[in-house]
Amino acid sequence: MNPRALIAGLCAALMGDAAWSAPTPITVAWRDKPPYHYTENGLAKGFLLARAQQVFAAAGLPARFTNEPQKRIWANFQHGATNYCSISWYRLPEREAVAQYSQPFHEDLPHTILIAPGMVERVKAHATLAALLADTTLTLGVIEGVSYGPVLDPMIRASKNKIMSRTVETTQMMRMLSVSRASYMFVDREDWEFFRDKEKAGQSLVRYDLPDMPGGIKRHVVCSRDVPQETMNKINQAIAATGGINNPGHSKPIK
Numbered sequence: 001m002n003p004r005a006l007i008a009g010l011c012a013a014l015m016g017d018a019a020w021s022a023p024t025p026i027t028v029a030w031r032d033k034p035p036y037h038y039t040e041n042g043l044a045k046g047f048l049l050a051r052a053q054q055v056f057a058a059a060g061l062p063a064r065f066t067n068e069p070q071k072r073i074w075a076n077f078q079h080g081a082t083n084y085c086s087i088s089w090y091r092l093p094e095r096e097a098v099a100q101y102s103q104p105f106h107e108d109l110p111h112t113i114l115i116a117p118g119m120v121e122r123v124k125a126h127a128t129l130a131a132l133l134a135d136t137t138l139t140l141g142v143i144e145g146v147s148y149g150p151v152l153d154p155m156i157r158a159s160k161n162k163i164m165s166r167t168v169e170t171t172q173m174m175r176m177l178s179v180s181r182a183s184y185m186f187v188d189r190e191d192w193e194f195f196r197d198k199e200k201a202g203q204s205l206v207r208y209d210l211p212d213m214p215g216g217i218k219r220h221v222v223c224s225r226d227v228p229q230e231t232m233n234k235i236n237q238a239i240a241a242t243g244g245i246n247n248p249g250h251s252k253p254i255k
Contacts, residue, residue: 141182
């Protein structure tokens with residue numbers, strides 16, 4: 001071979017190697033919501049965090065998982081974040097306007113009610129959700145910016161209860177309820193069971209279920225609009241391949 005041609009070929013190969021780079025990992029944000037996803041002793045934990053990591057690995061998608069506050073996550077979507085996903089969200093029209101949804105990868109149990117100390121009789125005097133929300137003497141603790149699902153959200157907005165709305169995590173709202181800052185609150189059953197087992201404050205709260213409580217709600221992976229359809233297809237295929245909506249081994253909290 002001509003020496004010049006050989007050198008030119010080697011240079012082209014080296015330039016090709018330099019130009020190639022590994023795919024940029026997708027940023028996958030998760031909010032603090034134990035036992036779904038949370039940090040304990042500096043380690044990221046949670047049964048849905050593990051599920052999401054399993055899904056992205058099965059999809060063959062490099063991902064960088066990061067803990068961010070809920071408000072920042074949705075501000076990122078609204079302000080056009082790129083190559084960005086987040087996990088464990090309900091499907092709501094206002095969210096679909098700024099992000100694209102995967103197939104569901106988890107379905108919650110129905111919400112339950114937690115009652116503050118000293119308020120048990122007054123709350124349990126109501127045999128239906130509609131009657132409870134119509135009581136003007138009760139205070140409902142609501143986490144600001146959080147959705148309780150497409151059925152409960154409008155019912156809460158129309159409630160005759162006093163509303164104590166706070167920008168806090170679920171665990172902090174349960175602590176506030178334990179010192180009677182509100183009469184009652186709605187909570188995911190997994191959140192409550194985790195809190196009750198971990199904190200003494202949980203022993204003072206009383207769980208109450210009503211027959212007309214809406215059913216459990218599906219949770220999804222959401223991604224920014226620039227994420228290709230091919231990538232969303234890989235996520236959906238990985239969800240199906242790893243057990244679907246509630247795969248074995250991840251349908252209950254990992255403590």
